[in-house]
Amino acid sequence: MKIAVVIPAAGMGRRMGTSQPKQYLALAGRPLICHTLERFKTCESVVVVVEPERVELFRREILGTHDFPREWHVVAGGPERQDSVRNGLEYVPNTCDVILVHDGVRPLITFALIQTVTHKAFDAGAAIVAIPTRDTIKRGVEGFVSETIDRTHLWQAQTPQAFRADIIKKAFAAAYRDNFSGTDEASLVERIGVPIALVQGSDWNIKITTPEDLIIAESLVKQFPLLCKEGSGEVER
Amino acid sequence: MKIAVVIPAAGMGRRMGTSQPKQYLALAGRPLICHTLERFKTCESVVVVVEPERVELFRREILGTHDFPREWHVVAGGPERQDSVRNGLEYVPNTCDVILVHDGVRPLITFALIQTVTHKAFDAGAAIVAIPTRDTIKRGVEGFVSETIDRTHLWQAQTPQAFRADIIKKAFAAAYRDNFSGTDEASLVERIGVPIALVQGSDWNIKITTPEDLIIAESLVKQFPLLCKEGSGEVER
Numbered sequence: 378m379k380i381a382v383v384i385p386a387a388g389m390g391r392r393m394g395t396s397q398p399k400q401y402l403a404l405a406g407r408p409l410i411c412h413t414l415e416r417f418k419t420c421e422s423v424v425v426v427v428e429p430e431r432v433e434l435f436r437r438e439i440l441g442t443h444d445f446p447r448e449w450h451v452v453a454g455g456p457e458r459q460d461s462v463r464n465g466l467e468y469v470p471n472t473c474d475v476i477l478v479h480d481g482v483r484p485l486i487t488f489a490l491i492q493t494v495t496h497k498a499f500d501a502g503a504a505i506v507a508i509p510t511r512d513t514i515k516r517g518v519e520g521f522v523s524e525t526i527d528r529t530h531l532w533q534a535q536t537p538q539a540f541r542a543d544i545i546k547k548a549f550a551a552a553y554r555d556n557f558s559g560t561d562e563a564s565l566v567e568r569i570g571v572p573i574a575l576v577q578g579s580d581w582n583i584k585i586t587t588p589e590d591l592i593i594a595e596s597l598v599k600q601f602p603l604l605c606k607e608g609s610g611e612v613e614r
Numbered sequence: 615m616k617i618a619v620v621i622p623a624a625g626m627g628r629r630m631g632t633s634q635p636k637q638y639l640a641l642a643g644r645p646l647i648c649h650t651l652e653r654f655k656t657c658e659s660v661v662v663v664v665e666p667e668r669v670e671l672f673r674r675e676i677l678g679t680h681d682f683p684r685e686w687h688v689v690a691g692g693p694e695r696q697d698s699v700r701n702g703l704e705y706v707p708n709t710c711d712v713i714l715v716h717d718g719v720r721p722l723i724t725f726a727l728i729q730t731v732t733h734k735a736f737d738a739g740a741a742i743v744a745i746p747t748r749d750t751i752k753r754g755v756e757g758f759v760s761e762t763i764d765r766t767h768l769w770q771a772q773t774p775q776a777f778r779a780d781i782i783k784k785a786f787a788a789a790y791r792d793n794f795s796g797t798d799e800a801s802l803v804e805r806i807g808v809p810i811a812l813v814q815g816s817d818w819n820i821k822i823t824t825p826e827d828l829i830i831a832e833s834l835v836k837q838f839p840l841l842c843k844e845g846s847g848e849v850e851r
Contacts, residue, residue, distance in 0.1 A: 505759070507752060511823065512770040513798040514751065514763075515744060515812075522742070522810040525801045526751075526763065533749035561750040564762045573759040575752075580826045584748065589817045589834070596833030597826070 381422035383465035386481025387454030412484030429453035498539035506578035507532040618659035620702035623718025624691030649721030666690035735776035743815035744769035
């Protein structure tokens, strides 16, 4: 099985309140994005999507300085995340069987979870890492609760989201044909009728978008050996 | 304005995988529940709800040893959280104007947020602390995604949830009359037609239910001065 990963890392990180986009902030001594990239070193093909003006800088300062393979693709993103992933997909070789999409700012993903979601996608067509929602979810309109969402079997989607190559390509083509935009890749695949398998993720697999998240990640990354024992990916419910 | 707080702390903490329930595990050198109790020292009335067999132990080992007012109520919980809160409500003096309900295992709540949600409830009748959902939410059935929930204006409910005293009492009476159970107190109040105001919470205000959460809380508690500057409670959307 040949595996490709597309890593959108073009977010501006406005919520972080720093001049540096969040993916370049230091985590345990090196840029956050390096931790993420490290997890995908065994992939056949790696495509990182960054802001158009950062493509050259990224090749030199991230891939070059931190000793990543020079043949990895660094490509220019689009206005929205979905556009960035679409651009990235164009650089995936046709020989790849499974394509993963993983947030650049989720550095605490484990090899075990990547493997589980990849195999599940190869078997089932599509699979995503997700965790059961622990909080009560409300819909709010103009500062007031309008609805409590029935919490039965709610999951919070994480990444990686993994798909057989033909399926994700078909889903993206359909979405752009129909002018559909989704908040994750799976939602594009759902609408072409492919069932998405759920793989039990980890509370550690956080998305770093605020200064608090970075503090949290700093403490978690020190526990990485413990983390790597977890997240076998079995769905319990 | 006189304020009471009911603090359900009767969870068995099965997810924590320890022999001690999670609320008694050490956080920065003292039991987690002590951090939570500390935040409500200015309340007129404090009612802590614990497992029936722990009532005496809690009075002695937590209130006694850690120097909390002896007049605080420690009462026996029921089979479910809602039953525990109902038991706690019976010990709130009739003189209180606003009743807060706050999870025993959310120690990182700030005074500022407690104040904001309390005042909002006094004005509007009911208010809850909540944060906008950052993840895509899916419904899952038997290991597969059945639906992507429209993410527009979704919030994750936290605590405190705050209510004018007459309103929460009426809501609980109605829920038990109709045999209704909800996953939070606000859902009981919503069904009697009272609008619930949203107060912007904080990512730091985590609920500690797993070993990872405890690691995260350990790192956040060290940053407490920074934390206390945040969470003014303004709703941005």
